[in-house]
Amino acid sequence: MATTIAVPKSMIPGGSFLLDERRPDEVFTPEDFTEQHQLIGQTAEEFAVNEIVPNIEKMEHKDFSVTRDLLKKAGELGLSSAEIPEAYGGLEMDKVTSCLIADRIAKYAGFATTWGAHTGIGTLPLVFFGNEQQKQKYLPKIAAGEIVGAYALSEATSGSDALNCRARAQLSADGKHYLLNGEKMWITNAAFADLFTVFAKIDGEKFSAFLVERNFPGFSIGAENQEWSSEHNAEDHLHSLMADLVNNRPLGVAIGSLRLALGIQ
Numbered sequence: 116m117a118t119t120i121a122v123p124k125s126m127i128p129g130g131s132f133l134l135d136e137r138r139p140d141e142v143f144t145p146e147d148f149t150e151q152h153q154l155i156g157q158t159a160e161e162f163a164v165n166e167i168v169p170n171i172e173k174m175e176h177k178d179f180s181v182t183r184d185l186l187k188k189a190g191e192l193g194l195s196s197a198e199i200p201e202a203y204g205g206l207e208m209d210k211v212t213s214c215l216i217a218d219r220i221a222k223y224a225g226f227a228t229t230w231g232a233h234t235g236i237g238t239l240p241l242v243f244f245g246n247e248q249q250k251q252k253y254l255p256k257i258a259a260g261e262i263v264g265a266y267a268l269s270e271a272t273s274g275s276d277a278l279n280c281r282a283r284a285q286l287s288a289d290g291k292h293y294l295l296n297g298e299k300m301w302i303t304n305a306a307f308a309d310l311f312t313v314f315a316k317i318d319g320e321k322f323s324a325f326l327v328e329r330n331f332p333g334f335s336i337g338a339e340n341q342e343w344s345s346e347h348n349a350e351d352h353l354h355s356l357m358a359d360l361v362n363n364r365p366l367g368v369a370i371g372s373l374r375l376a377l378g379i380q
């Protein structure tokens with residue numbers, strides 16, 4: 116189902132379009148949508164009107180079972196996998212498609228934030244930087260809305276200044292897995308997410324990311340919905356990190372620090 120944009124446009128760097136003269140045909144407008152774009156836009160619109168809007172009251176009262184159900188339905192409709200490769204159960208569509216879905220889903224900001232964190236920061240680190248084993252294990256379930264993703268970078272003392280994070284990762288004595296210690300804050304979807312991309316510094320130095328499942332021993336969610344803390348030394352953890360270890364490549368370490376954390380946002 117992969118698609119390309121209707122009219123190839125020249126790449127205009129950054130916000131230069133605000134300052135430089137541009138011809139109208141260089142600007143992408145809704146008139147450039149393909150039939151496929153329009154169809155998926157319509158699907159997203161109907162989903163928003165028929166499924167999200169009638170449930171706003173429940174979600175406002177933190178009925179997360181409703182949120183989870185809606186994420187599952189969105190997955191089944193293909194609304195959560197535009198940026199996931201077909202090889203891992205996604206639709207592998209273009210950015211226009213993602214923007215179109217996001218625009219239609221934004222009828223209710225609460226769910227739009229949940230969906231955006233799940234499909235964006237909760238999924239893309241794995242799409243871009245995960246190894247084959249990690250992608251095969253998680254992406255099809257993420258695409259289907261069966262598991263929900265979250266992104267855990269911020270801490271009480273490091274927001275914009277993310278590289279100052281205090282969370283630490285240390286290789287276990289037997290060299291088979293990493294132990295994570297630290298606390299994160301403001302983590303969208305933390306109350307009900309299944310898979311967290313958690314940022315920490317290996318030996319307090321090398322900034323990297325780890326895939327942490329909600330049920331790993333030692334992992335806990337704080338009293339507030341968007342906080343969690345972790346004192347984590349699970350054998351289970353080994354499954355996602357063993358591969359990293361074998362390849363000498365924890366998510367992100369090989370590609371440098373900030374690109375993984377901030378390139379996604």
Ligand SMILES: Cc1cc2nc3c(=O)[nH]c(=O)nc-3n(C[C@H](O)[C@H](O)[C@H](O)COP(=O)(O)OP(=O)(O)OC[C@H]3O[C@@H](n4cnc5c(N)ncnc54)[C@H](O)[C@@H]3O)c2cc1C
Nearest residue numbers: 232236265266267268269273274275276300301302303304
């Ligand atoms: C709704 C919501 C959802 C969020 N979800 C997530 C999530 O899912 N995962 C996650 O990890 N985090 C999440 N966050 C946290 C978010 O990423 C941080 O709030 C953000 O990084 C800013 O950090 P801070 O709030 O500590 O602000 P600070 O870093 O303290 O910044 C405060 C102000 O100072 C400015 N500032 C900071 N440094 C400089 C500088 N060097 N020069 C000039 N100005 C500067 C900033 O622009 C800002 O205006 C979320 C936040 C919100 C509000």
